[in-house]
Amino acid sequence: MMLTRDTAVTEERALIEQLREGEILAFEDLYNKYKRPLSMHILRLVKSQDIAEDILHDLFIKVWHHRSRLNPDRSFKSYLYRIAENLVVDLFRRAALDQKFRNNMIGSMDLNYSHIEESLDIKEKKQLLDQALHLLPPQCRLVFTLCKIEGKTSEEVANQLNVSQHTISNHLAKASKVLRRFLILNMKDTAPYSLIFLISRLLN
CATH class of the missing domain: 1.10.10.10 (Winged helix-like DNA-binding domain superfamily/Winged helix DNA-binding domain)
Incomplete structure (x- = not known):
């Protein structure tokens, strides 16, 4: 049975409330809901499966550590994507400053990963x-x-x-x-x- 949008929002709000209280099952439910779209979004930016997985891991560690600050009335999806994008920017900044890190990052990129907007090497x-x-x-x-x-x-x-x-x-x-x-x-x-x-x- 498909959930209506209002029902889905209500259920997610309840999960966020539980997460705020430290409920690990609520955390796992939210992780399972968002891990795939977030992973694809990050992969599109960094073009490395390994790096994307590391960023996703760091993202949800941040969510867990700062769970008490979550606002159930605000978009949890937007919150996750904002963290993801900040982590990617931090990664690019580090690569811009650190030649060794940049070389390692480039070496881990999947050069076979293709996208119409990723046509340049x-x-x-x-x-x-x-x-x-x-x-x-x-x-x-x-x-x-x-x-x-x-x-x-x-x-x-x-x-x-x-x-x-x-x-x-x-x-x-x-x-x-x-x-x-x-x-x-x-x-x-x-x-x-x-x-x-x-x-x-x-x-x-």
Whole structure:
């Protein structure tokens, strides 16, 4: 018997309430419900089954550890996808900073995994990312890299570069404008989804 949407929402809300109380069976039910769509979504971004499984594992560990903060009145699905996307962005940031990690990540990618939006190879993706960043003036690119890729605060970057936080904000605003234009142009072409996704999240 198929559940109506209202019934499904009510049952999921009940499971979330139970999860908040530490009920492991509720956790398992929610895991089994969402693991496959989440895994496919993550795989589409990282193109590695092993990496996707690691991220999925980390995701549900976070859900369990922070179960008391769950709000049953908010979309649990949106909550899961937001965590997944944040974990993917963290992965890409680490790869951007760590050559050894990046090589290992590339080595684990399934190059036979195909998707219409994933038609470019890894070398071409890197070239496109470099192309996007090199549209920025040198100082603007440096500020964007420090804040958005290395994850430093505006205050930290201002102190490092000996400029005001207002100057940092101006550089970030300029970078966002240039990179958004890059996204608009490339979403009409063949830029890989994972690259579009990463840049768009860095602009948030």
